[in-house]
Amino acid sequence: MPIPIDDVMQLLCHVSEARGMKAAVKHSGRGALLAGATAFLGGLMGGPPGIAVGGAFGGLLGAWMTSGQFKPVPQILLELPPIEQQKLYDETVDIIRHLDWTDVAQLTALVMGNAGLQQKLTGVLINYLSKELRAQIEYGE
Incomplete structure (x- = not known):
């Protein structure tokens, strides 16, 4: 069964929110x-x-x-155009494909209960934000 892109975006929003991630996208x-x-x-x-x-x-x-101009990462993720969301989705699905879940709440609980998965997904976010968007990342509230 294919994983809906909206579920993946919600998961990444939750992971970035839990880490208190903010990013400043540079408009050079x-x-x-x-x-x-x-x-x-x-x-x-x-x-x-x-x-x-x-x-x-x-x-x-x-x-x-x-x-x-720091904005919360969940806000940045939800404002991404569909093509950019697809890039992020492709990288994320490789990490969560093996998980067995029925809805986004269960998927989020599985990921948040596994520090290794959280670390991998945070790495995907950091890599995407810094390389694709050339953003500066900040942690904490």
Whole structure:
């Protein structure tokens, strides 16, 4: 029987919530766009020195705007597009395929009662968040 993707997402949300995982997804494209726009405006207003000043100011502003925006991992997981959820699902199913369960509550209880499974699923989450989303991960409330 195939495992529903929603059940896997709920399980990963529960595991990440139990660990108090938060992540800050870096929006480097937004920061770069801001730096470029302020450099352009600086160039229009002040010539070559304006480009330097505008680029420096925009870079600092962009870095400030995109840093430290931590969100709970369950929120990030539920906001993922279906293609990204499928990637995470594929990695997770390899770990939980052998378990015998009837509903998501029983699956969650099985996983939360097994430290080894929790560790493996946490590893999948950390790997996905850091490599695919280039997120910075933080633990605790």
